[in-house]
Amino acid sequence: MEQFPADIHRFCDPQLPHGRRKELVQLLRNIDEMTCQKLQILFSFSVPNQEALTFVADLKQPVVSAGAGTGYWEYLLQCNGVDVISFDTNEVYPSEMRYSEILTSGPEILEQFPDRVLVLAWPDTDESSTFSLDCLRHFRGDTILHIGELLGETLSANQWGQSSSRDFQLTLAEDFCCLSRIKLPNWPGHLDSLTMWKRKSTQPVMCDGAHFHYVNTKCRVYL
Incomplete structure (x- = not known):
């Protein structure tokens, strides 16, 4: 560059x-x-840096990574002390290309890990993919880390970016609130970031004439 x-x-x-x-x-x-x-x-479609890896490590929570690919991000997180479980359909990357252990499974495995933080790094191959949305539907936990592009943060003609589908992003915004954002290094033509999302309360609360969603913002992060 x-x-x-x-x-x-x-x-x-x-x-x-x-x-x-x-x-x-x-x-x-x-x-x-x-x-x-x-x-x-x-390696990976999004470029990791130490700031992002430290951010995840400072959450002090175990992680489940969906669609892990080569497992490069997951390997680096483990090197930073994070407890990581990874899975993928394993239809693309042979075992000799993987940097860490990756289970073979679909999004339904997420129901087994409600106490883990869900990591989604470039989960969808194109706009027709339902992988990220299926993960969202099976996930029972409260925290999601999205790695890649999002609405309005892309150089692509698709305003939703090249990483996750429109339907996923709309559903994510309905049920979760974005609390943190870290800009990542980028391959040419990409605008990736790491964002942390927390699940909203199921019902809005009336507060002095206005409706609010409660979001548990407590997390061990040092910025």
């Missing part, structure tokens, strides 16, 4: 001449095909 021209982030800026936009897009495609895609497959 340091070797790219200074205007590389303007590859889709309509005020830039078409010829220049074409040059920048070609640069990004070349680096994506030769380097980024290989690294994403080898």
Whole structure:
């Protein structure tokens, strides 16, 4: 990225001449095909940093990671002292590509872990995927960590981002409240973050003429 021209982030800026936009897009495609895609497959589609890993470790809670892929994030979390259980359908990554143990299962396994924090890192392959929504429906716990893009935080033409579906994000916002956000390093063309969501109370409470949802904001996090 340091070797790219200074205007590389303007590859889709309509005020830039078409010829220049074409040059920048070609640069990004070349680096994506030769380097980024290989690294994403080898490691993960979202880039971890120590701030995010420390944030999760400071929650002092066990984690269940859905759709763990290679298990790279999970391995790093374990190195930071986090108790992690991971699962995936294991249809893509063979065992020799995994950095940590990953159980073979679907979202229904989440019903066994109501006391764990749910981690969803780039859970959906495209907008038609229901994996993240199915995880949400089976999860009985109170805390979710989402890693990836969200509504309005994307360079993609899909305003919901490239990580989780519209239906999942709408359901998440109905039942959970976003309490924390950490910006992550990004592959070119991505705007990933780690966000923490807490489950709202099931019924709104009347407080002096206004309705509120109670959210338990107590968590051991040091910022």
